Amino acid sequence: MRKNRHSQIKKQTASFLTDHLRIPPDVCDGESRITIAGDGWIWVEHYKGILEYTGNSLVLQGKSGRIYVEGTGLSMDYYTSEDLVVRGKIRAVRYDAGKDA
Amino acid sequence: MVGVSEFLFGYLRICIKGGSAERFLNVCAGRGIRLWNLERTEENLCFDLCLSAFYHLHPIIRKTKVKVVILERKGLPFLMNRFRNRWVFFLGALLAVSAWLISTRFLWSMEFSGNVKITSDQLKRFLEERGVCLMVPLGSIRVTELELALYDEFADVTWNSIRILGTALIVDVKERDVPQGQKEKQSHLGMNLISSGDGKITDMIVRKGVPKVKQGDEVKKDQILVEGRVPVMNEDGTVREWLLTEPDADVWVERKLQYEDCESLYYLETVPGSRKKTGYRFSFLGKEYYTVEKSVFYRESILETDVTPKLLQRLGMPIRIGKITHGEVGVTLRKRDEDEAKEQSLIKILKFLTTLEEKGVQIIEKDVKISIEGDFSLTYGEIMIREKEDLFQKTEDELDGTQRGLE
Numbered sequence: 001m002r003k004n005r006h007s008q009i010k011k012q013t014a015s016f017l018t019d020h021l022r023i024p025p026d027v028c029d030g031e032s033r034i035t036i037a038g039d040g041w042i043w044v045e046h047y048k049g050i051l052e053y054t055g056n057s058l059v060l061q062g063k064s065g066r067i068y069v070e071g072t073g074l075s076m077d078y079y080t081s082e083d084l085v086v087r088g089k090i091r092a093v094r095y096d097a098g099k100d101a
Numbered sequence: 102m103v104g105v106s107e108f109l110f111g112y113l114r115i116c117i118k119g120g121s122a123e124r125f126l127n128v129c130a131g132r133g134i135r136l137w138n139l140e141r142t143e144e145n146l147c148f149d150l151c152l153s154a155f156y157h158l159h160p161i162i163r164k165t166k167v168k169v170v171i172l173e174r175k176g177l178p179f180l181m182n183r184f185r186n187r188w189v190f191f192l193g194a195l196l197a198v199s200a201w202l203i204s205t206r207f208l209w210s211m212e213f214s215g216n217v218k219i220t221s222d223q224l225k226r227f228l229e230e231r232g233v234c235l236m237v238p239l240g241s242i243r244v245t246e247l248e249l250a251l252y253d254e255f256a257d258v259t260w261n262s263i264r265i266l267g268t269a270l271i272v273d274v275k276e277r278d279v280p281q282g283q284k285e286k287q288s289h290l291g292m293n294l295i296s297s298g299d300g301k302i303t304d305m306i307v308r309k310g311v312p313k314v315k316q317g318d319e320v321k322k323d324q325i326l327v328e329g330r331v332p333v334m335n336e337d338g339t340v341r342e343w344l345l346t347e348p349d350a351d352v353w354v355e356r357k358l359q360y361e362d363c364e365s366l367y368y369l370e371t372v373p374g375s376r377k378k379t380g381y382r383f384s385f386l387g388k389e390y391y392t393v394e395k396s397v398f399y400r401e402s403i404l405e406t407d408v409t410p411k412l413l414q415r416l417g418m419p420i421r422i423g424k425i426t427h428g429e430v431g432v433t434l435r436k437r438d439e440d441e442a443k444e445q446s447l448i449k450i451l452k453f454l455t456t457l458e459e460k461g462v463q464i465i466e467k468d469v470k471i472s473i474e475g476d477f478s479l480t481y482g483e484i485m486i487r488e489k490e491d492l493f494q495k496t497e498d499e500l501d502g503t504q505r506g507l508e
Binding site: 049050051052053054055074075076077078079080081 | 122123126127129130131133135136137138139140141142143146148
């Protein structure tokens with residue numbers, strides 16, 4: 001009960017900062033940030049982990065939902081706990097907040 | 102994505118099968134193990150990781166129940182292991198690089214430019230006296246001190262620049278155009294301007310001193326033209342004192358110059374012989390080695406060409422290679438015909454006249470004849486010249502009364 005309350009206050013504070021001080025949500029709330037260059041390069045920061053990785057799809061767990069990267073011949077340039085870079089022919093990047101939120 | 106540190110410490114290409122590959126990746130990320138070049142095939146996940154990180158994989162492998170296959174070993178540790186039987190090659194390469202690095206800390210050549218009167222050998226000796234010679238550490242050369250010392254050592258140097266370029270010492274020098282001796286006018290206080298020979302005064306302008314002759318006068322050798330002491334008279338006509346001054350006058354004298362020359366029609370002519378010998382001269386750190394004797398033939402001409410490879414010159418290495426050709430020379434006694442002899446004498450006269458003109462002497466008239474008598478070519482005649490007198494002589498007369506300098 002106390003944990004939920006604490007979590008709620010934290011969310012409200014983050015929401016306040018984002019709305020009123022114009023601070024980006026990835027800075028104050030640790031939301032995932034995705035940078036895409038063309039259709040062959042994606043840089044994902046602030047993710048929690050990899051849920052699924054095949055040559056055609058990559059599913060990442062973000063803070064407030066799952067991130068789906070779909071394409072063909074997907075490979076990762078590098079992979080650390082902070083960020084990863086995906087290369088390949090990217091067809092779609094999808095965001096699904098329902099499953100984890 | 103392979104960095105220098107990964108190459109130096111070694112890295113592996115690994116393939117994992119079965120189990121949970123995604124879990125394996127998450128655990129690796131959680132433990133700070135960096136993976137790169139990840140590629141997923143149907144069953145396998147291949148990636149690169151550091152050799153040091155590989156030793157920490159065992160608990161993760163057990164936990165995630167994956168099977169690990171090492172595909173490739175890359176980097177310097179594996180490369181060295183592969184070439185362990187060729188350790189001498191690596192040692193040689195290491196020694197070569199070390200020798201090269203050490204050699205860049207020393208002076209290997211000196212270059213001098215802009216010096217005309219001061220020879221390169223003089224500059225080299227100057228540097229050697231101050232401890233700057235080949236093979237000294239570059240750090241021990243004090244360039245500013247050397248530049249200042251160069252001004253003190255050579256009075257004719259008006260500007261110099263000493264700098265270290267790579268392993269070479271570059272010395273740029275600018276010398277004064279007029280020699281210092283000429284610039285510093287000698288004092289002729291109390292001396293007389295005298296005639297250097299017999300002649301007739303054509304022009305005379307006296308700015309200082311007492312003129313003793315006038316325009317149009319015939320003068321003899323050593324005759325006083327302008328006196329360097331001015332008498333101050335008493336009322337009774339006697340000299341009270343002498344004021345010494347420096348005669349300053351332009352006195353132009355016209356005089357005849359006798360020219361005589363006698364030259365034999367026979368002369369020695371050198372003829373190149375058929376025999377030649379080629380050798381090399383190796384110069385290393387001031388020492389010279391020859392592949393042939395310094396003198397090969399009794400009479401010879403020696404031609405040396407610098408054939409040092411450009412690479413050695415660019416690197417500033419103190420090695421110079423010279424190709425020396427000794428050619429035999431024969432000598433024959435020849436006799437000039439009349440025309441040749443006259444031409445030779447004419448060249449000599451013209452050379453003599455040019456030398457006079459360079460000294461500021463004007464040539465008004467020349468009457469010189471060339472004749473061939475027996476085995477000799479005789480040149481004789483008179484040259485009328487006009488020159489400015491600049492010969493000074495101390496007065497030897499007894500001075501009555503006191504003397505002092507004229508301000």
